[in-house]
Amino acid sequence: MANTPQAKKRIRRNARRAEVNGARIGRIRTLVKKVEAALGAGDKSAATAALSAAQPELARGVAKGVLHKNTASRKLSRLTKRVSALG
Template sequence: MANTPQAKKRIRRNARRTEINGARVSRIRTFVKAVEAALASGDKAQAEEAIRRVQPELMRGVAKGVVHKNTASRKFSRLSKRVAALS
């Protein structure tokens, strides 16, 4: 158990950050799922619109430190490839 005031503050801060970061990751997942749903329905216009919304969300996650840069790039690349394959 934390004894020093600094350690106690760290526990409080970590709990707040965990909640905020969890919300950020959840938001990114929601946007990715919108692209997945558009791909499943086969609607190219809807998929392209959804992918335009995903890209800034992924990059925001990178900037905030909740997603690694290469992970975001990989996810975006794979989604883009799948959207481009729709015809």
């Protein structure tokens, strides 16, 4: 159990950050799923629109430290490749 005031504050702060970061990761996952759903339906215009919505959110996740830079880059690259492969 935390004894010092600093440790108690850290516990409070970590809980708040975990909540914010969890929401951010959930938003990223939702946007990626929208791209994948559009890909599954074969709708290129919807997939392109969903990808353009997911791209800045992935970048924001990297900037905020909830995603590793290479992870976001890999996800974006694979999604872009699949979207461009649609006829």
